[in-house]
Amino acid sequence: MNQLYKRTRVLIVDDCVVMRTTLRAMLNSNEYLVVGELNSGEKLLPAIEKLDPDVVCLDHLLPNKDGMHLLGEIRAVYPDLLVVMITGSEDAMLKQVAAMLGVDGFIYKPFSQKKIFDVLQEVTHAKKQLLILTEEQCLFENGTYHAKAVIADDSLVMRRLLIAILTQMGIEVIGEAYDGMQATELVAEHKPDIACIDFEMPMMDGLEALKIIKSQNDATKIVMITALASRELFKQATSAGAVGFIIKPFYPDTLKQNISRILAA
CATH class of the missing domain: 3.40.50.2300 (Response regulator)
Incomplete structure (x- = not known):
């Protein structure tokens, strides 16, 4: 270590x-x-x-x-x-x-x-x-997923970390996007249980993607990812339909607790 x-x-x-x-x-x-x-x-x-x-x-x-x-x-x-x-x-x-x-x-x-x-x-x-x-070697392995997810972040390492954490929880990541437009298309195609979407992305930001997703599909629970703990940003996202937030830098145990709570609600 x-x-x-x-x-x-x-x-x-x-x-x-x-x-x-x-x-x-x-x-x-x-x-x-x-x-x-x-x-x-x-x-x-x-x-x-x-x-x-x-x-x-x-x-x-x-x-x-x-x-x-x-x-x-x-x-x-x-x-x-x-x-x-x-x-x-x-x-x-x-x-x-x-x-x-x-x-x-x-x-x-x-x-x-x-x-x-x-x-x-x-x-x-x-x-x-x-x-x-990776060192803990405790990734989900029994093959029976209990939820599906789409993730969207313009950082490769952030997407990889989210995939590893969600997979460990038994959540199947069925699509990953690096911009907001991609995120809306993946959610429309796959209709996942949850989507984790970064606020800051090229071409279409996360807030705009959130609004489009919620107008087309109200069943998917949207969690917004951000490094900016802005009250105004949270207010806008919540008003548009976000059900939770992931604050960067994030830790696996905390993120798992938040996602589990959101999925159970």
């Missing part, structure tokens, strides 16, 4: 020396260790093999090979490596493509140390919880 609690090893890939220097200064701490920096993606895969990072902070605009191309290459060779995209763009299509390719999180420029730490802590926490579940 010791490897779960070591300093998080970070590889920075950005063609701007100022950005790399700033990130390195912000990250080197008792919690994080910058193990390498690259100004392009030409030697990224060999660097990952050599440096063994836990997280790659990857700029989406790079010379020769852009960040999206590199994200696809990383996922093909290192499917479980955490990848956080660095970008100064708010383009929803960019975020959707990155989510489709398997990004775990985003750091938006201009960034602060708090913003960076929030994103890295969120994804590394999820990865650690996923590793713990």
Whole structure:
């Protein structure tokens, strides 16, 4: 279990020396260790093999090979490596493509140390919880599921953690989405007992997806996922039909209790 609690090893890939220097200064701490920096993606895969990072902070605009191309290459060779995209763009299509390719999180420029730490802590926490579940080897195995679920989150590691937790509970995850539109389509097709939907997703956010789902199918219980404990957000979601909330970062035991209570209601 010791490897779960070591300093998080970070590889920075950005063609701007100022950005790399700033990130390195912000990250080197008792919690994080910058193990390498690259100004392009030409030697990224060999660097990952050599440096063994836990997280790659990857700029989406790079010379020769852009960040999206590199994200696809990383996922093909290192499917479980955490990848956080660095970008100064708010383009929803960019975020959707990155989510489709398997990004775990985003750091938006201009960034602060708090913003960076929030994103890295969120994804590394999820990865650690996923590793713990895997090591416990207690995933649901008897094959008789008592409920069906759809999950929607633009972070790959969050979806994997949710799938592991729900499966352990005996809930069959019959669909996973990385944007709100996908979520509405999956719920309409499968009519699950429960749907866990993130507030912040590209193309269509979770609140809009919730409204569409409830207008088409009132039987599915909708649980909203968020890192922002906003009273106004909760009020809007509850008014639109949400029956519960999952606050990031979440822990398996707490999440199981909440989901069990919601399904039993």
